[in-house]
Amino acid sequence: MHRTHTCGELRIEDSGKTVILSGWVQRSRDLGGMTFIDLRDRYGITQILFNMEVNAGLCEKARKLGREFVVKITGKVNERSNKNPKMHTGDIEIEAENLEILNVSKTPPFTIEDETDGGEELRMQYRYLDLRRNTVQQKLILRHKLAIATRAYLDKAGFLEIETPYLIKSTPEGARDFVVPSRMNPGEFYALPQSPQTFKQLLMVSGFDRYFQIVRCFRDEDLRADRQPEFTQIDCEMAFVEQEDILNTFEGLTKHLFKEILNTELPAFPRMDYAVAMAKYGSDKPDIRFGMEINDISNLAKGKGFQVFDNSEAVLAIVAEGCAEYSRKQVDALTDWVKRPQIGAKGLVYVKYQGDGIVKSSIDKFFEVEQLEEWCKACGAKPGDMLLALSGDLATTQKQIGELRLHMGKELNIRNTSHFAPLWVVDFPLMEYDAEEGRHFAMHHPFTSPKPEDIHKLETATSEVRANAYDLVINGVEIGGGSIRIHDKELQAKIFDLLAFTREEAQQQFGFLMNAFEYGAPPHGGIAFGFDRLSSLFGGSESIRDYIAFPKNNSGRDVMIDAPAPIDAKQLDELGLTLKKVEK
């Protein structure tokens, strides 16, 4: 090997040993008759000393090394005179006896430091250099550890990792599929899986009982920040279980990962109904690290002659603690914020409950002071606080004020960022009605089981039917989600009906699953965790891209390898395809 030790390994106890190290030249400096090189590898940095008096030729050679040259050093471990307590190897240095240049390097386009001078685009183009930075390496090492710990836990719990195919069949339901033309079957296409959903259900039909897979999934959706065309999930399924068993099992996994990776003990995860989450937090993934719950003040605010409220389905308010002193400018900024197209509110009403007990509001003209005081009381505001209210149709206003709540939590810095607040959100609606398309869509997916006590409402009050579906939310981020599946063929057929599948469509797309259900399907259910997001949560970052070795940009391009790219006419021909003229 080109080394006896790594650059992060040697300690004072190794003094006197002759060693060989290989790595990259991080930096070098000349001090009188000495040259010091910081030699770097994945494991750390070790200082190398070249002494002009001892070996002038070697020292001259060292002085010509550029940044990122790859070198192999033979030398003796010595105690350092000028120790660096910040480095694991800071007590020693290597007095070089030989230097071999394994490879040269051009000057990198940005510095290979934790705080680099390279912009996002440049770093993505030279991702292989960006990946040399210690902060980035640590993110991928964290991801590796998470995968190892996940597999160890699930293996011990009797789960089998079973690989499912990547070349499968396209289904129009759900997000758009990436497709793969088949050369051997011209005119036909495979699809890349959006998830192994149907296969893991078939594995339950096969009796595998406890399945998992850390698996790549693909969605051809319009990209936005933190959405990649390919992503990884921890995909799990269990048979002979009920919802409670799944929540317990994967609460166990999550706690294990926090303990193993972050040495954090999590308490029992609270549970919250979807309806409560929407009412109190305006979100199906509430960040419960802080309160500031939503208050419905509709019956206090409506019918008092203020047209905006009177014409609204709901008036919702949150209490911003200690914000009564907010300036006009600050309130205007909040108003602008809620009016942004991403939020889409028409305006913002404030009620300042001043420290002196006086109430001031943007709607003083329309309401009596006593009425506004009543609002403050109903919302639990104390002197010094400010009420912020939005109005409109209930569902939209919930989401808007939920966003405002998150914004205020950030602005007031009341989210404990070193704290993890997990939460199970349960009892999601089974289907949502899409007025535009005039049909119901599955909220989770078409295989999700309705709650038994709601099945009688399937036809009469479809939108009210709740599902045996659940999400794991941590700090306002959806980490995982799943459901108990339908294992009854008749019920599955009825759900396809309600989702406006014709029998032929259902048969064509999911026939194999429905057929499988004729041969003794056990009760089963599962969950999938977004592994990219889980990694970034553990790393304390909001961006998933850093936790992917070779991510794609917002146009779905890998700018380093320059993909996608045109292919040969011969390749197209073999696939039986022609390109339409594209207007650029």
Place this chain on the structure above:
Amino acid sequence: MHRTHTCGELRIEDSGKTVILSGWVQRSRDLGGMTFIDLRDRYGITQILFNMEVNAGLCEKARKLGREFVVKITGKVNERSNKNPKMHTGDIEIEAENLEILNVSKTPPFTIEDETDGGEELRMQYRYLDLRRNTVQQKLILRHKLAIATRAYLDKAGFLEIETPYLIKSTPEGARDFVVPSRMNPGEFYALPQSPQTFKQLLMVSGFDRYFQIVRCFRDEDLRADRQPEFTQIDCEMAFVEQEDILNTFEGLTKHLFKEILNTELPAFPRMDYAVAMAKYGSDKPDIRFGMEINDISNLAKGKGFQVFDNSEAVLAIVAEGCAEYSRKQVDALTDWVKRPQIGAKGLVYVKYQGDGIVKSSIDKFFEVEQLEEWCKACGAKPGDMLLALSGDLATTQKQIGELRLHMGKELNIRNTSHFAPLWVVDFPLMEYDAEEGRHFAMHHPFTSPKPEDIHKLETATSEVRANAYDLVINGVEIGGGSIRIHDKELQAKIFDLLAFTREEAQQQFGFLMNAFEYGAPPHGGIAFGFDRLSSLFGGSESIRDYIAFPKNNSGRDVMIDAPAPIDAKQLDELGLTLKKVEK
């Protein structure tokens, strides 16, 4: 949960306990006033007893259960009067107190038994039922264990599992790529990776030092038995190493897997030059569980007036021990065998060295007895043995007699099938000349390093240059292969030249890798193991298909889900594609 125990768990010590089991009805039989049900799950089978005298209603219900019904049984564990020592649960039975039918089942199209009556095609169509069979489940459980043990070993050895992208760029070199049209970049395509080769090399440039990944790979090749369009490999790469380090590391992994999974201790793996493997075994993946090495008798056989030999480059012979008594019919069968198009020999020469010392041959007319005796002596044949000889050009004849050797090894049953004989084949040629295309092709891939001592021959004797490439062969099966890579940009450019890439082609296809090599690439190398094949080797099977949960057939079809399939006109349109008229 729908059970307190699994069907493989209860023992005599559990007698008296009230338990709940869930599973599938394997079989049932009525015996006087009793009904016995064998209840099956992944973990085993437990006998359930229904007693007409105790509970007639329950027993009547049990008598109506069909095969593969899913049931939930509550009952008491009793010692069995009629114990079955072949079953782990054979000492006990459950006296049923309650029976809940969780799901019904149609009669399966084949029996769910180790020895099923279902043909290959039917089993693939109903793969979810085939996967219920214990023998099939055990294969996937073995695969799971192999993956877990591989990851544990490599993690402990400092390897990081890093996921590389599946949506990459098509390269015309090597096998044909599957491509994925990009909707966001019309007219452009991603390719699915044939291996993460370039990405793992980039990870070495990034300093990750020790990488692995159990990863899906894709090749759009014409399929044959044991070749799947998607397959899995254990992909590995190390930096700052030489060939010796890689062989040692992965010999260690292989030994660990044999010890861990099969409790087999393997001795140190012998090494064999590619040239020796071809000369002695006529194969680059010799099965060394038996001898029967190839002898070159060209100088004894040529120039004696037998035209067929005189016009051949080489005459090669093997000794079939104890076969002097082979009948005319047996020899004819061997002759037919070597003449099959898959082998392509023109004829077979035999020399029987009879037990009485007399030599008889198919070419008695052309050779003196003394000459034939000389052959026998040269090949080490003893009285009672038979010499089999083929002739022709050296390379072709080596392969043909190599095949004959394997055939005889099987026919004579001299391969120790319970023995594992690993072997490193080393010093492969760097390139092969393709006369048809009039150019050299990389034997391994274009990034493989020539042996330093052969570099001077690169331009003058290209085909003679040996590579730092190696294969791991076990029992005649290629399990893994790899090489030390080129890390020098100039040498890489020269290799691309010799492979007849223009600078533009090289830049377009591998520009990102060549650019990366300008920034301090360390010496590195790696290996990849075929994980499907490794699993089947460990399982003692010659078919990889059984070790894949959802395999494709020889036309690349998944007959269960019926993929590939046509896609919507709308989908095609979004991708900017039209189908050519296909003549069926």
